[in-house]
Amino acid sequence: MKKIIISILVSCLAIVSWAQDFEDVLRYSQSYQTGNARYSAMAGAFGSLGANISALSVNPAGSALVRGSMFEFSPEFTLTKTENHYLGNYDRAFTGALKIPNVGFVAGKNVKEGDLFITGVSFGFSINRQNLYNQSSNYNANNVSSSLTDDFLYLANKDLWYADYNDLAYNANLIFYDTTSQSYVSDFRWYDGNAIKTVYGQEQSINVKKTGSKREYLANFGIDFSQKVYIGANIAAESIFYSEKFSFTETDNQLELLYLNNYTYSRETELNGMGVNAKIGVIVRPIEYLRLGFAAHSPSVYSMNTTTTSSIQANFENLNFTEKYAENINEYDYQMLTPARMIASLGFVYKNIAVLGVDYESINYSYGYLNLNSTEESIRNQAIEDNLTKTDNLKIGGELRYGPFSFRGGFASYGNPYTKHVTEDPIIRTDVSGGVGIGNDSFYCDLAWVRSNTKQYNQLYSDFNGKEINSSTQLKRDNILVTIGFKF
Numbered sequence: 001m002k003k004i005i006i007s008i009l010v011s012c013l014a015i016v017s018w019a020q021d022f023e024d025v026l027r028y029s030q031s032y033q034t035g036n037a038r039y040s041a042m043a044g045a046f047g048s049l050g051a052n053i054s055a056l057s058v059n060p061a062g063s064a065l066v067r068g069s070m071f072e073f074s075p076e077f078t079l080t081k082t083e084n085h086y087l088g089n090y091d092r093a094f095t096g097a098l099k100i101p102n103v104g105f106v107a108g109k110n111v112k113e114g115d116l117f118i119t120g121v122s123f124g125f126s127i128n129r130q131n132l133y134n135q136s137s138n139y140n141a142n143n144v145s146s147s148l149t150d151d152f153l154y155l156a157n158k159d160l161w162y163a164d165y166n167d168l169a170y171n172a173n174l175i176f177y178d179t180t181s182q183s184y185v186s187d188f189r190w191y192d193g194n195a196i197k198t199v200y201g202q203e204q205s206i207n208v209k210k211t212g213s214k215r216e217y218l219a220n221f222g223i224d225f226s227q228k229v230y231i232g233a234n235i236a237a238e239s240i241f242y243s244e245k246f247s248f249t250e251t252d253n254q255l256e257l258l259y260l261n262n263y264t265y266s267r268e269t270e271l272n273g274m275g276v277n278a279k280i281g282v283i284v285r286p287i288e289y290l291r292l293g294f295a296a297h298s299p300s301v302y303s304m305n306t307t308t309t310s311s312i313q314a315n316f317e318n319l320n321f322t323e324k325y326a327e328n329i330n331e332y333d334y335q336m337l338t339p340a341r342m343i344a345s346l347g348f349v350y351k352n353i354a355v356l357g358v359d360y361e362s363i364n365y366s367y368g369y370l371n372l373n374s375t376e377e378s379i380r381n382q383a384i385e386d387n388l389t390k391t392d393n394l395k396i397g398g399e400l401r402y403g404p405f406s407f408r409g410g411f412a413s414y415g416n417p418y419t420k421h422v423t424e425d426p427i428i429r430t431d432v433s434g435g436v437g438i439g440n441d442s443f444y445c446d447l448a449w450v451r452s453n454t455k456q457y458n459q460l461y462s463d464f465n466g467k468e469i470n471s472s473t474q475l476k477r478d479n480i481l482v483t484i485g486f487k488f
Helices: 002-012 022-029 037-041 060-065 148-157 166-171 377-387
Strands: 068-086 089-110 118-132 135-143 175-178 183-186 189-191 196-198 202-225 229-251 260-287 290-297 301-316 323-337 341-350 354-364 369-371 390-402 405-415 427-439 443-462 468-487
Touching: 022 229, 022 323, 022 369, 022 377, 037 405, 037 427, 037 443, 037 468, 060 089, 060 118, 060 202, 060 229, 060 260, 060 290, 068 135, 068 202, 089 135, 089 202, 135 468, 148 166, 148 175, 148 183, 148 189, 148 229, 148 443, 166 175, 166 301, 166 323, 183 189, 229 301, 369 377
Parallel strands: none
Antiparallel strands: 068 089, 068 468, 089 118, 118 202, 135 202, 175 183, 189 196, 202 229, 229 260, 260 290, 260 301, 290 341, 301 323, 323 369, 341 354, 354 390, 390 405, 405 427, 427 443, 443 468
16 A cells, blocks of 8 residues: 555655655666777677676776777767657757767786786776767647646645645646536646646647767776786766756647636756765686676765755736746755676687677666655655666677777667656667777777667646646657877
8 A cells, every 4th residue: 555655645746846856867777888999899799708897897807908008089970859749749959069988097017916916006097978868859739639738737735745846837827626517627627616627739839959968087997807807897987967848838729718818837957966986897718709798886975065946937818917927046055876787698709800798787676775864755755666666688799800990899788777657668779870980000990880879758747637638759869970099
C-alpha cells in the first residue's frame, strides 16, 4: 500500500519544476563521451586497447601502454536535428555548435625492471566532454481530450499546492473554486449544476530549448608490469551546466471557451553542479595479440545548485480584466549520487596492421540517489527506483593501417534505462562512426564522423484522471571532429 501511495504522489508531481526526480539522475548520469577523433571513430571501444588519451576516461590502465609523451586537442562541429512527435503531429528543428570538447596530455616512461617487475610508469591529464545537452524543439497539436489545466485541477482538488505550478494557475485565474460543486474548476472543465462539462480541442504549442554539457577533469596514474599486466587509477572532478527554457501555450482558436483566450506556462531552469569520482582499471595481455580489460567507475557525488523561474501569462475576454500574470522564483541546493559503472573489454592487436576493440558496459540507474533535505526526498528516490533500471551498453570499433594512414569504423548501442511502464524500447541510442588518420613518430592528425540517434520520452503533464500525456523526441546528431596531436 505504501508503494502505491508513493507512486500516486510521484505521478501527481511529474511536471512540477522544482521537483528533482528520476529524469535528473538519468540526465546527469548518462555519459556519451566525445573523445578524440580516433576514439570517436572507433565508437569509444578502447577499454582494453589503451595508448589513447581519451581512453583514460574509460580504463585508467590505458596510460600504462604509452611510451614517451603525447599532447592533443580536438575541435568539433556538431549539428543536431530534433524530431518531435505529439498527438500524431510531427515537427523538427536544427541547432549547431563549434566546440573543443577534448584536451589531453599523457607521459609514459620506461623504468629499470625491479623486484616487482615494473617496467613502466605513466601519468596523464585530460578534459573530456561526457555529455552534450544542446537541442531545440518547437511542436504543436490540437488536443481534443485534455488540457494542461486538468493537471492543475487534479493537484488542487487533492489539496496539493506548489508555488511554481498549480498555485500560479490559481493566481492567474486559470483555475478557480466552484462553491456549488465544492471543487476547483476551469474554463475547460466546469460544473453546470448537474454534471461536469468539458470543452477541449484547443491548440497546444510546446517550445523547449536546452543548452549545456557535462565535463570531466581527470588526473591519471598507470603502472606497467613486465608488459603483460597494466593497472591504472584516476581521480576526477566533474562539472555540469544545464539550461532549459520551456513554454506551454494553449489557445482557444475555436472560440469555444467562455472567458479564456490563451495562456502560457513558462519555466526557465539553470543548473550548476560539481562532483568527484574515482576509477580503477586493469589490462592484461596473456598473448601478444590479445588484450583483456576491466574497469570500475565509482559513483559520482555532486553538489547541485538550481534556479528556476516559473510564470503564467493568461489573456481573457468578457471579464473586468483582460490579463493576469503570476510568477515564482526558486533557488535551491541539493546533493546527487549517480550510479557506478562496470566495463569489461576485449581487444585484438595484429602487429601494426589491424586493431579491434569490444567494450561491454553495465550501469544500474536505479541506484541513483537524491539528498534533498526535504519531505520530498523519499518520494523522489522511490521514483528513481520505480522508473529506472539496469542497462547494457555495447561498443565495437576497428582500425586498419597502411603505412602512415589509418582507416577506422565503429558502432555502439546503449540500452533502455527506463522500466517497462515508461517505455519498452530495447535500445535508447545508437552511434555509427568512421574516420581516417595520418601520423608519424612526432605528429598525428585524425578526422572522425559520428552519427548518433537517440530516443527521448517527455512527460508533459497528467490529465484530470492522472493519465500521463507524453511526447517523444528523436534526436539525430552529427559530430565532425579533428584531432591534432604531438609526440615527443
